[in-house]
Amino acid sequence: MADFLPFFLHSLPDLLNGLGNTFLLTFVSITAGFFIGLSLALGRVYGTKGVNWFCIGYIELIRGTPLLVQLFIIYFGLPSVGIIFTPLQAALIGLAINSGAYQAEYLRGSIQSIESGQMVAARSLGLGKLQAIQHVVLPQALRVSIPAWSNEFIYLLQYSSIAYIIQVSELTAEGKFIAAHTFRYLEIFAMIAIIYLVLTIVSTEIIDRIAKRLSIPGIGAAKGVGLRD
Amino acid sequence: MSMLEVKDIHKTYCNVEVLKGVSFTMEKEQTKVIIGPSGTGKSTLLRCINQLSPPDKGEVWLDGEEITSPKADINRIREKIGFVFQEFNLFTHLTALRNISIGLEKVKKIDKETAQKRALEELRRVGLEKQASQYPAQLSGGQKQRVGIARALAMDPDIILFDEPTSALDPELIGDVLDVMKSLAGKVAMLVVTHEMGFARNVADEIIFMEGGYIVEQGPPKEMFTNAKTQRAREFLGRIGALYGGD
Amino acid sequence: MALETLIDSLPQLLNGLGVTLGLTAFGILLGTSAGILLAIGRSYGPRPLAYPILIFEKVFRGIPLLVLFFLIYFGLTQLGISFDAFTSAVIGLGLRSAAYQAQIYRGSINSIPVGQINAAYSLGMSKLKAIRYVILPQMLRISIPGWSNEFTILLKDTSLAFGIGVIELMRQGRYIQVRDPSLVLPVFLLIAAIYFVLVFTANKTLRVVEKKYQMAGFQAEAHR
Numbered sequence: 001m002a003d004f005l006p007f008f009l010h011s012l013p014d015l016l017n018g019l020g021n022t023f024l025l026t027f028v029s030i031t032a033g034f035f036i037g038l039s040l041a042l043g044r045v046y047g048t049k050g051v052n053w054f055c056i057g058y059i060e061l062i063r064g065t066p067l068l069v070q071l072f073i074i075y076f077g078l079p080s081v082g083i084i085f086t087p088l089q090a091a092l093i094g095l096a097i098n099s100g101a102y103q104a105e106y107l108r109g110s111i112q113s114i115e116s117g118q119m120v121a122a123r124s125l126g127l128g129k130l131q132a133i134q135h136v137v138l139p140q141a142l143r144v145s146i147p148a149w150s151n152e153f154i155y156l157l158q159y160s161s162i163a164y165i166i167q168v169s170e171l172t173a174e175g176k177f178i179a180a181h182t183f184r185y186l187e188i189f190a191m192i193a194i195i196y197l198v199l200t201i202v203s204t205e206i207i208d209r210i211a212k213r214l215s216i217p218g219i220g221a222a223k224g225v226g227l228r229d
Numbered sequence: 230m231s232m233l234e235v236k237d238i239h240k241t242y243c244n245v246e247v248l249k250g251v252s253f254t255m256e257k258e259q260t261k262v263i264i265g266p267s268g269t270g271k272s273t274l275l276r277c278i279n280q281l282s283p284p285d286k287g288e289v290w291l292d293g294e295e296i297t298s299p300k301a302d303i304n305r306i307r308e309k310i311g312f313v314f315q316e317f318n319l320f321t322h323l324t325a326l327r328n329i330s331i332g333l334e335k336v337k338k339i340d341k342e343t344a345q346k347r348a349l350e351e352l353r354r355v356g357l358e359k360q361a362s363q364y365p366a367q368l369s370g371g372q373k374q375r376v377g378i379a380r381a382l383a384m385d386p387d388i389i390l391f392d393e394p395t396s397a398l399d400p401e402l403i404g405d406v407l408d409v410m411k412s413l414a415g416k417v418a419m420l421v422v423t424h425e426m427g428f429a430r431n432v433a434d435e436i437i438f439m440e441g442g443y444i445v446e447q448g449p450p451k452e453m454f455t456n457a458k459t460q461r462a463r464e465f466l467g468r469i470g471a472l473y474g475g476d
Numbered sequence: 477m478a479l480e481t482l483i484d485s486l487p488q489l490l491n492g493l494g495v496t497l498g499l500t501a502f503g504i505l506l507g508t509s510a511g512i513l514l515a516i517g518r519s520y521g522p523r524p525l526a527y528p529i530l531i532f533e534k535v536f537r538g539i540p541l542l543v544l545f546f547l548i549y550f551g552l553t554q555l556g557i558s559f560d561a562f563t564s565a566v567i568g569l570g571l572r573s574a575a576y577q578a579q580i581y582r583g584s585i586n587s588i589p590v591g592q593i594n595a596a597y598s599l600g601m602s603k604l605k606a607i608r609y610v611i612l613p614q615m616l617r618i619s620i621p622g623w624s625n626e627f628t629i630l631l632k633d634t635s636l637a638f639g640i641g642v643i644e645l646m647r648q649g650r651y652i653q654v655r656d657p658s659l660v661l662p663v664f665l666l667i668a669a670i671y672f673v674l675v676f677t678a679n680k681t682l683r684v685v686e687k688k689y690q691m692a693g694f695q696a697e698a699h700r
Contacts, residue, residue: 064672066632068646069664076653077661158540165542165639172542185550193539193547200538281594304600312598318591322613332599335609384599 004187011178011188018174019195021088025160025170028092030153033099040104045111046133055104062101068162070094075166091163099156106148110141143214150207154200161196171195230293232257232418233388238277238287240270247273248284249442255388260419262429265439265465271422272315274439275390278420279310292387308336311381311389311417315396317373319365319380325352325372326361329380337384351379355409371402378409388418395425426466430454438462482662485652489663492648493670495562499634499644502566504627507573514574515581515615520607529578536575542639544568549640565637573630580622584615617689624682628675635671645670 043055062070075090085093114137122132164173175192179185231254240248247270255261263271276282278289280296280303288297296306320328329348333339339347352358355375365373374394381389391410395403407428413419414432423429429436430450437447438457446453446462457463518529536544549564559567588611596606638646649667653660 061672064675065668066635066646066671068635068638069668069671072646072649073661073664073668077664080658080661154538158538161540161542162636172540172546175543176546179546179550184554185546186552186554189543189547189551193543196540196543197535197538201534279598281597304602306600307598308600310598312595314591314595314598316589316591318589318595320592320595320610322610322617331609332601335605336600380595380599 007182007184007187008191011191014174014178015171015192015195018169018171021163021168021170022157022160024088025091025095025163025168026153026156029095029099029160030156032092032096033103033152033156034149036096036100037103037105037107040100041107041111042133044104044108046129059101059104062098063105067094067098067159068165070098071162071166087163087167090166091160091168095156095160095163099152102155103149103152106152107141107145110144110148111137113144114140140216143211143216146207146211146214150204150211153203153207157199157203158196230290231255232292233278233420234288234290235274235278236288236290238274238284238289240273240277240282240284242273247442248277250287251439251442251444252287253437253444253447255418255420257387258415258418259434260414260421260432261435261437262433263420263422263437263439264424264426264429265445269440270442271439272392275312275392275420275422279307279312279390281312304336308384309387311384311386313374313377313381313389313391313394315393317365317370317377317397319368319373319376321365324362324364325357325368325376328365328376329383332380332384348379348383351383352376354382355379356405369402370398371405374398374406375409378406378413382413382417386417388420389413391419391421391423393422393424395423438465440465481656482659482666485659485663488648488652489645489667489670492643492645495642495644496631496634499562499565499569499637499642500627500631503569503573503630503634506566506570507577507626507630508623510570510574511577511581512612514578515585516607516612518578519582519585520603520611533575533578536572537579539572541568541572541633541636544572545636545640561637561640561642564640565634565642569630569633569637572633573626576626576629577623580619580626581615583622584618585611587618588614620682620686620689624679624686627682628678631674631678632671 040055040059043051044059047055071090071094074094075085075087078085118136118140119132122136123129127135160170161172163170164176167173169177171192175188179188182188233255235254236252238248238251239246251270251274253261263274265271273282277284277287280289284297288295290296291306291309294306295301296303319325320331323331326345326348329351330341330344333344333347334341337344349358349361352361355378357372357375357379360368360372360376365376368376374397378389378394394410395406398406403425407425410419410421410428411432421428421433433450435447436450436453438445438453438459438461440461446457446459448457453462454466457466514529514532518526521529545564545568548559548568549561552558592610592614593606596610597603601609634644635646637644638650641647645667649663652663
């Protein structure tokens, strides 16, 4: 343990490499997941019956099964029907699809919590449905969703580590690689745990600051709107 | 020695001194009513007596025992002091009957059957035995408060403190609660903080007028309402007396 | 033909399912009991206790479950403590769940009006009795929606025990895949279906429980 610092510095380049992939996974999937989720949420609130059922099906299927199963199906299962992805691609797709389902639920909750009065007022001014959604409902709904969204970010940050299992070289995978060679599991994973912890705390802080900048008096976060936990 | 002795109570909340040296005594089965402008520490005084909010300075003695002493067994003492809250505070997850029996079972360690029988008796006393298996959410405000009084009574206290018992009630329900309180006068000591002047005038043995954290004046209702000694008491009782009237 | 071999694999999958359920049961047991203690400790315990509990919550909510598994299963051996994979997974799942549940319970405690405990004290109940007979029953009822959510999350998270070699449902699926690559898609779709049925059943059952224990007049916390 005495040579902890040199060990740490020696491992750093590999870990940072892995961290890069972790960020990639997190940011891409939360963004893609947002657009998927928003489409699903809008489909559920404003769509026709058929669209509604499709969205519910997607959401319930994805939320009702573990992320790992979804990744295995994409990475191991699809090649058997000719669709082959690299580990990174499979992970990005899987995380995005997964995140989309969860974001859909709390976006729907936010939209519905704003819905009635605002929409009616907008329409009575002559705004079309699409305009009303775009200019009146969404700006409020998105702000209300920020706490849930912040939770989702933290969730993805942590669950990106699952990509290790399908051989993506993100932070956890790099750690396992180093540990398997040096047998210093405790130090490496304590380090990695601290890195994740720091990232979690810092991201929460940053998102809170952004939320404050964007906040409008009177639009509080609806409590417990479809949070993942 | 009097049953209850309150000696020089001081209490500060958020840098404001709410009670600035309050002293009085009470005897067994006496009814005293505390009146005065809102925010003058009347409720705080009650909470200082049963130690829900211990005083910063001063002493409270009950039956010759100093209950403000750090060595006092506050739980045992609270069995002797009943408390009826403005917001009722009935246990939401228990039926009316259980609200009353739980203190008997868990604090006085009475067996379940006897406790439930006793609780039913108390409910009968306040006229609510038909509501025994209803939950607080299903009761009206007046019914809730009567259960609250029954709950306090069941513990066989030496004195019951009433903290604005009717202030949260719709006007038409106040009468029922006041009737229950009237029936208790002379049977158990009652210290009541209220705006109900009718009750004060007709039931109290003595009226305590508080303002600004002090007791301004105290005396029998007849005297206080018609011939108070201090000007402030005369003003207040005159104005409020006219507003709230009697029964 | 694929169907036959799939059916042949069923015993294996059932085995895996058993382990998955075992992980879930022990994990949620640990998480719930620890979570309740943490919440009550933080809300009603002595002041110096609040800070370490806060740290515990932040740490176990801020580390990925997989990293936690590695630390417990591999890392602790360097300190002379070694748990088998199943136990390591249960500990990891339980501790993480405890941190999340503590948050749920604290939220519930905060929604109980302060008058409830004041009334309990006024009857002469000690703090312990007041917590046991007045606060706890209400806290648990209010927490049912949040707990249900946490339960299904834990159920799904058991799949990560794959990462430290626990032979639960996922691992069995992988064995089947390796033995007979043509089965890969069917078997994982089947596994997905099994999880789905488990989650669906759990949710429906817990909804029934929630309705039964809803306290008349108490708003169920908005959830999901």
